[in-house]
Amino acid sequence: MLLYTVKRLIQGIVTVWFIATATFFAMHGVPGDPLMNDKAVKPEIRANLEARYGLDKPIHMQYWIYLKNMASGDFGISFTQQNREVNDIIREHFKVSATLGILAIVFAALGGILWGALTALYRNRAPDIVIMFLVILGISVPGFVFAALGQLSVVEINDWLGFTLFPVAGWGTVQHMIVPSMVLGLGTMAFLTRLMRSSMLEIANSDFIRTARSKGLPVTRILRKHQLRNAILPVITVLGPSIAAITTGGFVVELVFAIPGLGRYFVQAVQQSDYTVIMGTTVFYGAFLVFMVIVVDVIYGFVDPRVRLE
């Protein structure tokens, strides 16, 4: 198990290096550079600035310096925000994005497993039909619509209660986090519900459930020890890619709910060709995703013994 984890981590580092390299050359391949935004820069000033940011060096030298700095955990300073280090931006804002994302994924996973198991148990009866209708809604309606609807309902709830239960926007307390993370996790939850439902139904007809019943086990024990654990496997499998979906969805939700997350900086930096911020945030996000996927794989190993020993 330990060996497996280490192996996956090394693979992860290679993946991150690949992301870093691809981002670097993609950014430098795009026409223009961060200094072009400034109007009428004198050639001398421009040369000074280029020297300061290392843009006067040949591209392979720049790549080498960038890799070296990145390996020591230094993403450099921003081109557009005065005297701000990319590390500071990440440090300040990433924890907000990560909290939002992790809450959303937990919400999506728990909700998906719960609703999926429930609909499978009530197959073709009222709870199943109602929930599956909502699931189709959840899958097909885009996140920003839910974000707006979420805010609207929050306003209504607060009005009805006469005090502010959930703030409409902003960040800071637990109440701030609940609605945005639910909105962010909704689509994934709907998707996971469907997956869990079909997986539960498939397992319900499997031979080993029949064996469990022939052993005279109580229904609750069969559900708990035999059905759920096996039905959860496909859900865990797609949890990794789901994290990526939720992270990208996070940019929109952060914007709508005015959450000071990293997503906003990321979008802004792309618009301004802010090399260091783009590369820093991309590589950081990439590394985070890769790490989360590895975590999911390791969890998978705990649930499914067939993966563990390979």
Next chain:
Amino acid sequence: MSPLLQVNDLRVEFDTYGGTVQAVRGVSFSLDKGKTLAIVGESGCGKSVTVQSIMGLIPMPPGRITSGTAMLDGVDVIAEKKIDGKDIRGRLVGMIFQDPMTSLNPTMTIGDQIAETLQVHQGMSHRAAFSRAIELIDMTRIPEAAKRARQYPFEFSGGMLQRSMIAMSLACEPLILVADEPTTALDVTIQAQILDLMGDLQRERGMAIILITHDLGVVARMADEVLVMYAGEVVEKGGVDDVFYRSAHPYTLGLKAAMPSNRDDSVQELTPIDGSPPDLFAPPAGCGYFARCPYAMQACEHNHPESFDLHADHFARCWLHHEDCDVDAADVFRKISESP
């Protein structure tokens, strides 16, 4: 002595999109303590449905048991499913299945799966149940039982998985072991080992076995009594020698003719039974075997055959045995049985 299990007039139906399938149509049989009853017949004749109905393993819906009783220890287990307030399954009746590869939970150790039965039925602690599970694994002649108990099904071969299934089904020392085609998915040498194991454990423990199979070789080796099923009905029942050597139903003869032989002098090809079983959405009024039977008579088409007792504990559902029948049934069957 009253029989251990007495099944009377069992009828099972399934609702499907195409209509209602009458899978089992009035099956009765009894099973004595320590004996082996083999149920034979081709796919879809209702063998598995019969025992699964008794075990309460039929999914309902779409399944429906429309009539019948199965008396075990004075209790109708089809109506009650419990004796003394406890589930009979796993406790009084153990069961093993056709495909051991898929019949065990892939995410649970073999030992835990065996121990589970003991925990549920005998209230044992996990630790005690697990060490008992190791003994049971050892009993089924799997080497290094203690190590094996901690392994998962994917680390076992097919034969070992079937041994584990046997260990699991026998954990609570049941009165009856139901084996639903236990050797069909295994290769021939492993088949022999599994059958030997079942036979030995039966002698040691005096349990009864209901063996479902379509392999007549297995029947000859294991069975005391044989139930031949066709289209959801019992067409012949008797002691193993009666059914094999004094077959009294054309379907039994057909099955025997379709069995491969490895005798040197046998150059004869297999004789398949032509045609296919009747539509169980609308079972025929007469004999189910009418359309395929080489000895069919006019009477067979519309009159459902009665069961004729030939001698003690041997009966067949065939009009050839009727006293008004022109053909001498005994003569027909003797001639066919004797021809190579």
